[in-house]
Amino acid sequence: MTAGRTRRPGRAVSMADVARLAGVSSQTVSRVSTGHPGVVESTRMQVLAAMQELGYRPNSAARALKLGEFRTIGVILFTLATTGNSRTVEAIAGYAAQEGYAITLIPVAVPTQDGVLGAFTRLGELAVDGIIVIMEVHLLDAANLTLPPGVQVVVVDSDAGDRYPVVDTDQADGARQAVQHLLDLGHETVWHVTGPAESFAAERRTQAWRRTLLESGRFVPPVHRGDWSADSGYRAGLALAREPRCTAIFAANDQMALGVLRALHEHGRGVPGDVSIVGFDDIPDSSSFIPPLTTVRQDFAEVGRRCVQGLLRQIRNEPAGPGTVLVPTRLVRRDSTAPPPAP
């Protein structure tokens, strides 16, 4: 074993070590460390110098134990691979950091009930003051899971608004805007490529799509189901390309819209000349699709901010019962939509 900078056989530098070197009590070191007042400048400098020399860094486990709070938020999700999730997590981490909270990531490998339960058990033992769940909360219920007492929860992508606070994009209004935009352009009706069945976001977008059509008295075409991936959108697009009545498509996310675009292109159906298409998310790439995609912009940063805000309110025991916060969306018009071709 090398002697150099391997971990000391004993423990790391503690306040007592610093105190000894600086010639003060460890309480004074604590005061300097936490920035508490009542330490005269000269003493403070000595302590700081001693900290520097020894390479002291506070032991947050001890601090957490003493204070009874971890200043950490757990985030439980299935995957970071979707744009929405990774951007929401990034926003959560940013706002949490602003508030002095760290983020612990708990990805659930498989979206089964067991998987969720396992992660939650781990989270229960983990050093977190609260949890943000980015998925359909009914997967939790199905495992008849009792949340550990003392741990607060905020949920994204779920309709559990009566039981936990929920923060989410206003899926329904976004979908309505997309469909209405296509109807306003003069299309007879709008076809739809939805997301996976277990996604509540996909479910709500589809519901709003159907309702908007029905309210205008339009024909409701059969739904094509994808799994959020561009490949699944391509497969749906293949079917849609063969549908002569189809002049307008609402894809439940931009990636599936990309696949649809390719399928239409390969079948010689021009966009937006023959077929118009609207996506959902406004991922950065969508403005470089061929053609640039008209889509519904989600404000992931705002979703993240509201999550953290809501959770911290709970952690601090401020009044905020269950309820749902909806973050508005906005239709971004680009070049993938136009009036239908003359018959």
Added chain:
Amino acid sequence: MTAGRTRRPGRAVSMADVARLAGVSSQTVSRVSTGHPGVVESTRMQVLAAMQELGYRPNSAARALKLGEFRTIGVILFTLATTGNSRTVEAIAGYAAQEGYAITLIPVAVPTQDGVLGAFTRLGELAVDGIIVIMEVHLLDAANLTLPPGVQVVVVDSDAGDRYPVVDTDQADGARQAVQHLLDLGHETVWHVTGPAESFAAERRTQAWRRTLLESGRFVPPVHRGDWSADSGYRAGLALAREPRCTAIFAANDQMALGVLRALHEHGRGVPGDVSIVGFDDIPDSSSFIPPLTTVRQDFAEVGRRCVQGLLRQIRNEPAGPGTVLVPTRLVRRDSTAPPPAP
């Protein structure tokens, strides 16, 4: 204020509470909790029942304090918005979980030296046994940062292999494969859209591109610089589309390739008829580009796995000095490359 399930005024359930209810000592509760042997089955059941009834969950701060380890890995990065980062982080989280480690995410808002320093200071105070840095480590050096002793580090996207262990995709070989593929198809030379200057990955891809051309005695065209985004690729593509000699392009990532694709399409330059293009990353969407993109596949999962492996080795004080692990890449041939047009 609701009375229901708000946090108790006192503290959470502790081992002492469980011990009292079960009629045993708290040490026995500890033994049950940690699965240590030497507890007779009947006692174990009683303790388990008491835990259940009180909703006991171990306090990991106390455990960490006692044990001197947090079983947590910190991940410091600029953003989750790039495919590479989010997929690497996801892989890291997965493998870490397998080893019983949690992941704490530390995003650095702005890639300045101050930003990095701030995050690292926070990390120093954070409950982590080791850190994975996903960015160019020289940004750390510039802030003349001394790593806190006792905290182990592994780095991604950096050439600091002489000072810290580095795990990375074999950028150079990937770029070489891309360029060689285009040369093999008969192209005179290969034009290049690079990434941002501060990215070491971009730098290495560009170096390998240049070296491969020079080794074949080809003309080295001027470099077009992007920032990884599709929009920046589009701008580069606009310039490239006006370049009549340009028949082959190597874009440093798939998103910029997407932008180039659109620029070429808008200028009536066919892909791969007139111009061939190769990307880098193999993001899931790239198989749905128009046309599906030939690209260099990175194995992000493997990068994540090696990071965790290397870091845990260090944490456990197993022999593993500084050094670089290169994860191989593979060229994925799709429809965006072909021989150059006849002159």
Added chain:
DNA sequence: CAACGTCATGTTTGCGTTAACATCGCAGGT
């Protein structure tokens, strides 16, 4: 000039856990 207040600093204590050691009871050998 004595009593008191104020401010800097020190001492004590306990947060929840687990390692190390102590104890207790019982089975088996003499």
Added chain:
DNA sequence: ACCTGCGATGTTAACGCAAACATGACGTTG
């Protein structure tokens, strides 16, 4: 019957920190 040994369980102490309280050295004021 008595000791031995072992397996199950209990007791003690310490991890590092910060709140609460204690001390002590001043300066101020009636």
